[in-house]
Amino acid sequence: MASAAALLLQLQLLLLLSLSAAQPGFISLDCGGADDYTDGIGIQWTSDAKLVFGGQATNLPVQNQLQKQYSTLRYFPADTSKYCYTMNVRTRTRYLVRASFLYGNFDNSNVYPKFDLSLGATPWSTVIIDDADTPVVEEAIILAAAPTLSVCLSNASTGQPFISTLELRQFNGSLYYTDYEAQFFLALSARINFGADGNKSVRYPDDPFDRIWESDSLRRANYLVDVAPGTERITTTKPVFVGTELEPPEKVMQTAVVGQNGSLNYRLDLEGFPGNAWAVSYFAEIEDLAPDETRKFKLVVPGMPLFSKPTVDVEENAQGKYRLYQPGYTNVTLPFVFSFEFKKTNDSSKGPILNAMEIYKHVQITMGSQDANTMSSLASRYPQAGWAQEGGDPCLPVSWTWVQCSSEAAPRVLSITLSEKNITGSIPEELTKLSALVELRLDGNSFSGGIPDFSGCRNLQYIHLENNQLNGALPSSLGELPNLKELYIQNNRLSGHIPRALSKKSIIFNSSGNNLQGPSDSISHGTIIIIVCAVVGAILLLAVAIGCCLCTHKRKKKPSRETVVLAAPAKKLGSYFSEVATETAHRFALSEIEDATDKFERRIGSGGFGIVYYGKLADGREIAVKLLTNDSYQGIREFLNEVALLSRIHHRNLVTFLGYSQQDGKNILVYEFMHNGTLKEHLRGGPNDVKITSWVKRLEIAEDAAKGIEYLHTGCSPTIIHRDVKSSNILLDKNMRAKVADFGLSKPAVDGSHVSSIVRGTVGYLDPEYYISQQLTEKSDIYSFGVILLELISGHEPISSDNFGLNCRNIVAWARSHIESGNIDAIIDASLDTGYDLQSVWKIAEVGIMCVKPKGAQRPTISEVLKEIQDAIAIEVQREAPQVQQLMSKRSMGSVSINTDNSVDLEQNASFDEMLMRPGLR
Ligand SMILES: *[C@@H]1O[C@H](CO)[C@@H](O)[C@H](O)[C@H]1NC(C)=O
Ligand SMILES: *[C@@H]1O[C@H](CO)[C@@H](O)[C@H](O)[C@H]1NC(C)=O
Ligand SMILES: *[C@@H]1O[C@H](CO)[C@@H](O)[C@H](O)[C@H]1NC(C)=O
Ligand SMILES: *[C@@H]1O[C@H](CO)[C@@H](O)[C@H](O)[C@H]1NC(C)=O
Ligand SMILES: *[C@@H]1O[C@H](CO)[C@@H](O)[C@H](O)[C@H]1NC(C)=O
Ligand SMILES: *[C@@H]1O[C@H](CO)[C@@H](O)[C@H](O)[C@H]1NC(C)=O
Ligand SMILES: *[C@@H]1O[C@H](CO)[C@@H](O)[C@H](O)[C@H]1NC(C)=O
Secondary structure, eight states, rough: HHHHHHHHHHHHHHHHHHHHOOOOEEEETTTOOOEEEOOHHHHHHEEOOTBBEEEEEEEOOOOOOOOGGGGGEOOOOOOOOOOOEEEEEOTTTTTEEEEEEEOOTTTSBBBOOOEEEEEEEEEEEEEEETEEEEEEEEEEEEEOOEHHHHHEEEEHHHHHHEEEEEEEOOOOTTTTEEEEEETTEEEEEEEEEOOOOOOBOTTTSSSSOOOBBETTTTTTTTTTOOTTTTEEEOOOOOBBBOOOTTTOHHHHEEEEEEEEEEEEEEEOOOOOOOOEEEEEEEEEOSSOOOOOOEEEEEOTTTOOOOGSSSSSEEHHHHTTTTTTTEEEEEEEEEESEEEEEEEEEETTTTTEOOOOOEEEEEEOOOOOOOHHHHHHHHHTTTOOGGGGGOSSSSSSSSSTTTEEOSSSSOOOEEEEEESSSSOSSSSGGGGGGGGOOOOOEOOTTEEEOOOOOTOOTTHHHHEOOOOSSEEOOGGGGGGGOOOOEEEEEOSSSEEEEEOHHHHHHHSSOOOOSSEEOOOOTSOOOOEEEEOOOOOHHHHHHHHHHHHHHHHHHHOOOOOOBBBSSSSSSOOOOOOOHHHHHHHHOOOOOOOHHHHHHTTTOEOOOOTTTTEEEEEOOOOOOOOEEEEEEGGOSOEEEEEHHHHHHHHHBBTBOOOOOEEEEEEEEEEEEEEEEEEOBBHHHHHOOOOOOOOOHHEOOOOEEHHHHHHHHIIIIIIIISOOOOOOOOGEEEETTTTOOOOOOSSSOOOOOOTTTTTOOOOOOOOTTTTHHHHOOOOOHHHHHHHHHHHHHHHHOOOEEEEEEETTTTTTHHHHHHHHHHHHHTTTTGGGGGTSSSOOOOOHHHHHHHHHHHHTOSSGGGSSHHHHHHHHHHHHHHHHSSSSHHHHHHHHHHHHHHOOOOOOOOOOHHHHHHHHHHTTOOOOOO
């Protein structure tokens, strides 16, 4: 009873807290959420439904364990538009803007999205999802320069752009003031609470501004490594004075790490760096030192002697114990991998202390388009219209859907297309202020009133005002537009005389359906008048010229997907740091790898690029370590470029790339360990391998592998061609789910299975067309995949002198001759469990033969192949009604479904006969 009462009291307190804590200056949007609520820490979340233009709200499929704000999200089409949230702010006030993204496989596609995030017109970050269940969080501190602040999503290169939460926190006074704040905002790279008690971050209400102070014991990939021996956590419950300019929460200052052995060592990977940083460290003496004890230390950063000049004496600097000292740099250049050490001085009795640290990158604010104010004033006239709510800058990073802009650094609006938007009222005067405007389309609305004076838009060439309700006279200024080529004003209520200047010009001019009269000395019939300049030839010339203009003036098309082979010659891709910095590849220390692999003790395979070893990381994760042969890469940069590429490729059916190591001349790639080895082993059945004898299981493996390849071919931009698809590159995990390995590497092979250093591939799987032409396309992978399908049916190796009889060493020729003569029985693996449906085998045989057609153009796409495999699986699943449930559940669990039903029933024999009567394949 007592405890129940206490609980009640607590609940009431919580309620009171949340009611009274209508946090001023907080905006917390639960994107995709349906209602408003207050969460467990007292933050009031509101639905984003009213704030955003477009997008679709959805719930995550898995709801357990999530904070409520992460159980929903809003996603947007992966098109060329941008999608913005526009929030009201107080100008000349600093705000913390925080956006978070929890993918949660909301679209059930397992394709990890990648898209751009911008703050107003300024590119802020590229959001790269590489884990479905961990939110990506982006944070910035910006001085609001205008009464609104926009956060926009655009440029999806994989998946669909989405957002889970968007938060705005207003800062007080001079908090986070910088001298550069009009030109630069701060993008958060690290905010770490050292010595934290557990993994939980500290935030509101401990931090009234709701900064999130991450625990140093939470080692995110790429985050905090190289902790020196002797590093100890200390904590106090005594109050710490924090009333300094940055006002960090007391709770964060009450914990720290101390280097008992004289130094504190850390290495951070700073996202977005190298760059200019705003960095600050927080120190407070929270140990009770004896009178004769001192704590003095210096910051040591390799290659940066300047850092080591000042000596920190925390007590002295802070003017007392339990008080905060927060030295920092407002503008310092930092690398991507930032290693630093706090080292005690010779005359200090105690090692260094560190309570917290913050590092931000200065991001230059993009000027934005020159017509931004005019355009936002124009849009604000139509608060009900969707097209007017697109938000953000009209041109940057991509333009509004009805606007086209020039490509200058500060773009101008060149074209406005508001045809048939049901707009009423007069033509807005803002349009006459767009002095770079070339094309204006307002046709098919209900505009009324007169035509305004466009003489300020001297570049205007195309004006469409037809099919409105405009009245009054045609302004003579139209005739004075020096570049005017086409003017359409038909079907309005215009009256009076056509200005003489207009009638003299050689333009296309349609004025029918009005009440207009020609200029006083000429006659107009109010139909299409092409005012001829001279002879017919001139008209033709003109027509050709206009034709050209129109072509080049068409709406931007989505650029067609480029196919780039990740192959030699190595692309020139920026510098080492700028390239790797944009990615999330984790870097392992060589010592870590050596420990994990017991100094490269257990060899588990050799691939196209080197030898693969088994390893186990300190945290228990099993890994496959690929030690690349020395001559695989010409330089560090080339290796790191490929690492950067690999780290961008994420799919359930691709072997997960965990990171790399690059030290002492060794190039190492680290992958997840796949427990069940290669498909090849499970088809041929080595001494220790269990042969897969279930046809459904083989189909499922084919389905998994096809999905992985489909992602490389269609989900990546640029498209990735694997180039070495084979059964030994299809790996099986604990649950016998298949994943494709060895993708994304461009260097020629060094082991014997490969045919040449130019053409990459393995004999038996190699597309003959590619071998001859050396022109690589996705269809080369299709060929190799076709060979795998034939292997799955027959269990045979692609090249063998034993299996295929005289004069035939090749699975393709052998299988083709049997399949084409309708004798599929002859190629079916005798070790397959009976109880498969011949129809499904036929399906795979047919698609396999299509895949190995000599000409790439005749082969299907991987998506078409996948569809056939899925159809074949459906046939197997439906084969026997009582088995359906069982098979389905086996499938969804991804376990090995060994078919125990060995009976051959009549129905199956019927279909067998049916199949035999099929006409041979072309
Ligand atoms: C869109 O993203 C791609 C790939 O991430 C990048 O190469 C391209 O520059 C981006 N486009 C814009 C306009 O930012
Ligand atoms: C911001 O400043 C005002 C007055 O200067 C103060 O009342 C308010 O509590 C401050 N807010 C926070 C979160 O510190
Ligand atoms: C903290 O997080 C790490 C890594 O995620 C985990 O291994 C550890 O068990 C967690 N510790 C606590 C106290 O939750
Ligand atoms: C402290 O350093 C000494 C010598 O450098 C070393 O022997 C000792 O093991 C270190 N202590 C700890 C706790 O790592
Ligand atoms: C910081 O310093 C660099 C180099 O001295 C300079 O180019 C840059 O403009 C400065 N300011 C910011 C905000 O980066
Ligand atoms: C500290 O000790 C090191 C080595 O013992 C010495 O090289 C250095 O000069 C000393 N520094 C000072 C300030 O005494
Ligand atoms: C056009 O606008 C009017 C009000 O101005 C509205 O009633 C009507 O539904 C709109 N029509 C369309 C097709 O949007």
